[in-house]
Amino acid sequence: MKDKAALTHFLLERIKAIAPDSDTDDLDPDEDMRDELDLDSMDFLRLLESIAKQLNINIPEMDYNKITTLNTMVSYLSERQSSL
Amino acid sequence: MDVPIIHKDLKKFSLTPNLTDYHRCYQSFSWTQARANIKGYGKGINIAFEAVDRHVEEGHGEQHALIWLGKKGDRQTYTYTDLKAVSNRFANLLVKLGVKQGDRIFSLAGRTPQLYAAILGTLKMGGVFCPLFSAFGPEPIQSRMTIGDASILVSSLKLYKKKVAAWQKQLSTLKHVLLYDCEGQCPEGCIDLDSQLPQADDQFTVCETSEETPALLHFTSGTTGKPKGAVHVHNAVVHHKHSGFYALDLHPGDRYWCTADPGWVTGTSYGIIAPLCNRVTLIVDEAEFDPERWYQILEQEKVNVWYTAPTAIRMLMKVGEALIQQYNLSALRFLASVGEPLNPEAVTWSQRVFGKPFHDNWWQTETGGIMLANFAAEPVKPGSMGRPLPGIHAAIVSINEQGQLTEVKQHGEIGELALKPGWPSMFRDYLHEAERYQKCFNADWYLSGDLAYEDHDGYFWFVGRSKDLIKSAGHLIGPFEVESVLVEHPAVAEAGVIGIPDEVAGEVVVAFVALKPGFNANDELTTALMAHARKKLGSAVAPRAIHIKDNLPKTRSGKIMRRLLKARTLGLPEGDISTLESDEHPQQNMQNSGDKA
Structure with a gap:
């Protein structure tokens, strides 16, 4: 899944699975999704673990806070997949 | 798991700990002595005066009281004089709005400077402050504000719109909503705190509250029924100051970071009151947990004393040691943890990576302050909650089917952890629920609901909760x-x-x-x-x-x-x-x- 649109769709689905109450339609892709969608640190941890598992990649914990917006997450995952 | 005890060598301390001989200190302690460290105000005692104004009066007005680190990289500093002025403004604003002594002021806010002004300002004018956690949804917020007969809410525009606006009219006691971060969009009927606060007078005569005047309301959860509002009084400040001194080893001028949110009791008792009473500089970070940011803060702000929680420590452990090597954390002197039992692995990990262990301690919303602790100069038993603070009488008890309580004298035998009432920060009531309050006591013991045992050295070990919490x-x-x-x-x-x-x-x-x-x-x-x-x-x-x-x-x-x-x-x-x-x-x-x- 290297196409950014497909990645975005995939990420929004993952977010919905963790936090089905979240209104992802109005999510500003450049804002911190934890604030925008009321995700606490446990939600965010579970989100990244689920993404890593589904994409079969490793996301080091050190990188978690570099990918808190939808856009940075998409770019990051796109790069990680390219480098596989 | 049998984890070796971590011993301390007093000669290696750069600063002599406040408690160097546990047994001597415990034996010789008296609450009269602890009370003597509180100046008092007029004929009364007021937490906010003790925390802020007192230091200004004593010539420390120019010392930093609070360093605020915003999410987006901004940094604001407040001296004790600044904090006195801004809390005075808030107190004046409340008085102008007709708030009376005993009225309850709620907050639903992030860790912003306005929140600190609101808590201290409320205490100064004799109001009762009740902080709520900003990650609560509308239901827990509404139930707590209803039980607490909230008369004022302090919040951000964003949180208010998302979590309160829809049901606000159902709460007839609510007189005013003060909002920050409105950026000119303050809804009709609400008050724009950012424009009103600077206009309020920065001089205020602190209320001469008595020892037993309610000051804080902290909600806690029960296994059945609605949340319980634990009432704390101004005299709690005696224990706040005392426990900050002994259990957190706070020295005047320390740079201290408590990572707990003031929406929970730790973030108020030990994120604001105890440290300010011990005249330290608070580091307040608005952002959520972020390992890199946290280590940066520890380094850049030269944090001496760091009080955090097991979940955060375990997350840092997952990130690993390589990150820590990139930072100079030599200013760190004392590490403490609270919130749930800290696993022994986390204690030995911190000893290895920071060169000092996390010191676990134990207390509850109802106790208002730290009851058991591992102390700076004393051996740490990884996995143990530590020993009672001077002035605290803790024991393991068992209660038979007839409800009769007996003290468990056998070391290692599991029972319920109980405390002898009488320490100043003990809760005085569950608001409107005297019966539930009475149920917490048996034969002159406060029952914690936690199962534990005491070992032969007097250290207490958590085993589990006796209820479904x-x-x-x-x-x-x-x-x-x-x-x-x-x-x-x-x-x-x-x-x-x-x-x-x-x-x-x-x-x-x-x-x-x-x-x-x-x-x-x-x-x-x-x-x-x-x-x-x-x-x-x-x-x-x-x-x-x-x-x-x-x-x-x-x-x-x-x-x-x-x-x-x-x-x-x-x-x-x-x-x-x-x-x-x-x-x-x-x-x-x-x-x-x-x-x-």
Whole structure:
């Protein structure tokens, strides 16, 4: 899944699975999704673990806070997949 | 697990700890002596005066009281003089709005400077402050503000619109809503705090509150019924100052970072009151947990004393040691942890990577302050909660079926952890619920509800909770509150909520529900239930997984047997099931809300 649109769709689905109450339609892709969608640190941890598992990649914990917006997450995952 | 004791060498301390000989200090301590360290105000005693104005009067006005680090990289500093002025402004604003002594002022706010001004300003004018956690959903907020007869709410425009505006009219006691971060968009009927506060006078005569005047209201969860509002009084400041001095080893001028949010009791007692009373500089970070940012803060702000929680420590452990090597953390002198028992591995890890252990301590919303602690100069037994603070009489007790209490004298024998009432920060009531308050006591002991044992050196070890309460990421969650929201959903007939062990959060909330006739278990319904629970309860309280069952195990009186749900989920022995009347018949184990969707 290297196409950014497909990645975005995939990420929004993952977010919905963790936090089905979240209104992802109005999510500003450049804002911190934890604030925008009321995700606490446990939600965010579970989100990244689920993404890593589904994409079969490793996301080091050190990188978690570099990918808190939808856009940075998409770019990051796109790069990680390219480098596989 | 038998983990070696961590011994200390007093010669290696750069600064002599406040407590160097536990037994001598414990034996010679008196509350009269602790009270003498409190200046008092006029004929009374006032927490905010002790925390702020006193230091200005004594010539320390130019010392930094608070360094605020914003999410987006901004940094603001407040001296004790600044904090005195801004809290005076807030007190004046409340008086102008007609707020009276004893009125309850609630906050639903992030860690912003306005929150600190609001708490201290409220205490100065004799109001009672009640902080709420900003990650709560509308339901816990509404129930707490209703029980607490809230007359004022301090919040941000964003939080207010999302979590309060829709139901505000149902709360007849609420007179004013003060909002920050409105940026010119303050809704009609609300007050723009950012424009009103600077206009208020920065001179204020502090209220001469008495020792027993209520000051703080902190909500905590019960296994049954609504949340309980623990009332604390101004005299609590005696213990706040004393415990900050001994248990956190605070010295004047220390740079101190308590990572707890003031929406919980730790963030107020030890994020604001105790450290300010000990004249330290508070570091306040607005942002959420972020390992790199945290180590940067420790380095750049030269933090000496760091008070955090097991969940955060375990997350830092996951990130690993390589990151730590990049920072100069040599200013760190004392590390402490609270919220849930700190596992021994985390203590030995910190000893290895920071060169000093995390010192676990124990207390509760009801105790108002630290009761048991591992001390700076004393040996640390990894996994133990430590020993009673000077002035605190703790014991392990057992209660027989007739309700008679006896002290357990045998070391290592498990019983309920109990405390002898009389310390100044003990709660004075559950608001409007005198009966529930009385139930916390037996034969002149306060019963903590925690099971523990005492070893031959007088160290206490946590074993479990005697009730069904859940501790997730350090936050106490009452199953009843979560169950009540689940059964509000049209498809749900009954719900049982338990905590299951989690390697990072300690426990996570898991719900079991049985459906009403006409509803079928499927993925869409589980997702809808998750959405419903999160929307009403907020991410901090909502279950992380919901399982649909045909029926839930119940007693003859119809009480759901959470204990049995837990034993079955964890594959543990079911124990005594003689009271079981109606059992479950698993229909379908539904998805975990996240990974398996």
